[in-house]
Amino acid sequence: MAATILVAAVLCVPSPATAQTLPSGPIRANDGRLLVSGEVVATMSDTDNIAFFNYTDYEHNALRLFRFSLSGAWQPVRRLAFVGELRTEDLDRPEAYAAYIRFRPWIDKGLDIQAGRIPPSFGVFSRRAYTTDNPVIGYPLAYQYLTSIHTDAVPALAEDLIRMRARGWLSTFPVGNRTPGPGVPLVSAFRWDTGVQAHWKAGIIDATGSVTAGTLSDPHSNDNNAAPQVSGRFSVEPSTGLILGVSAARGAWLSKDVTQLLTSGADGNDYTQTAWGADAEYSRDHWLVRSEMVWSRWRTPLAASAPQGIDIDALAIWAEGRYKLTPRLFAGLRLDHLGFSKIQTSTELLTWEAPVNRVEAAIGYSIQRNLTARIGVQRNDRDAGRVHGRTYLAAQLAYWF
């Protein structure tokens, strides 16, 4: 409903001439020291209350989402900036997606320190501008698809994990919080973590490292286990247009509320999420091609059979591309796979989650420079669940200033 209202509002702009009255760039004040940008995105698709392929960690559907965000930066002096973003999804209460202070110790060196609710260091997709940098409409599986595991509840047996395959949107486990709720993705693109970050760029080299309260799959504003996550990315740009990066992260992912129920004597630090990532981007002329891989391992206790924990892995790999057909028209495509490791139950050897394949294609049209319309089709296939496969048609209007 909210999305419909937004689309109607945007379509009320009858012509480019009228649209010029909308801001086309950031609003500035205080002699340019204060800047405010905004973004409105309305995404529409079929209702989905059975397959849940596109649900996110906020229990919203990424293909049926109205999002409004305001980003601001106040830079009182050259070395210091306060940066924030307020965001509402489906007109829910606005939340601080980003809120941090940025400090540059040496003005002519490429070293920056950021503290607060900061951008992710790991991978690249989370830092991309959703409206302009996404070649299609949906998200990559690694950053959106909900696996069944929870940070505040754990299985007693391997069978409990198997029972929850393909139910990540609303899963439950017998130890800990037994209220059904959404599981976690490999990396959350819908929430940023809280901590301290250092970024250094010199020539073709770019390095980022951070210490944060949460983990990739469950970023936090408050620490829930008194154990930090360390993450980082290193990238090089050997020639213009080619960027190669590697990422890593490790942090305790289970809440203290559940680890203290375990009889293993282990503390939260023993149950870690460890992730490795690799990314590549190449662009030239009217082409843009990217690929990213995320491997994640969660050390997960089986409260009754293996309280010290077992390793469950996930591997996501995708490639995406965009081609600009004309100044206004572009086409995008993403091929995406999410696979899982196998675990042994009393009777069989099965992947602990149901592998998913996704293919998505979209055509986009720039109505004006900062107003883009997209239509797309997304096909999902999964090895388990009430629905094994589903195709979605989606449309999106995105405006930014």
Added chain:
Amino acid sequence: MAATRLLRVWLAAALSMMALVAPSAHPDQRPPVPARRAATGTIRGNVDFKVPPVERERRVNPAELGMSPARDSGDRRRSVIYLDPAPRGAFDAREEPHARLDQRDESFVPHVLAIVAGTTVDFPNNDRTYHNVFSLSKTRSFDLGRYAAGHSKAILFDRPGIVRVFCDIHSHMSAFILVFAHRYFAVTDEEGRYHIDNVPPGSYNVVAWNEAMALDSRRAAIPEGGGDIELSFLFEKR
């Protein structure tokens, strides 16, 4: 006599229909000296601002990992002065001039370029990073794609009008190309001065254009014997 005057007025009106807005005069785009060396005049003056032109800033992106470098966003005070209607003979030029719009330090240089229709504009990339120059303007829509430093692409602007130019990668980069059907225009210098030379005798509207301001125009007449005219503008409102 009356018929000649009528014909002259009609011609001027018809030609002005073809003209449009535009800025900066490239050295090789100066109005040509009329074939018969009739007396001509120069219109010169200043353009000033009561309210400062708006600066264009980069879009706030909280996902950036470092401080944005200070960029020269281009001189927003550059204005374009042009004649409307254009003088007789204004459309006689036969050459196909070239102009240049650099991509340097994540800015377009110059920020305002005025050319005559039929000009080919080169877009060299002088940055270490990619740029993707494009325009969605009705006058000339184009997308040059991504190309690296040391490379250049060119676009022919064959229709009068205003072309807004952007970079698809760097949202703060923008420029204006004003394409005129005639050669009687000038872009102000860094101190706001301009001059339009070799203007044939006649009465004209002299129009001042700035990207952020409402158009301003003044009446000016070059006498039959030629001569200089001083004409200044003050932009008071956006």
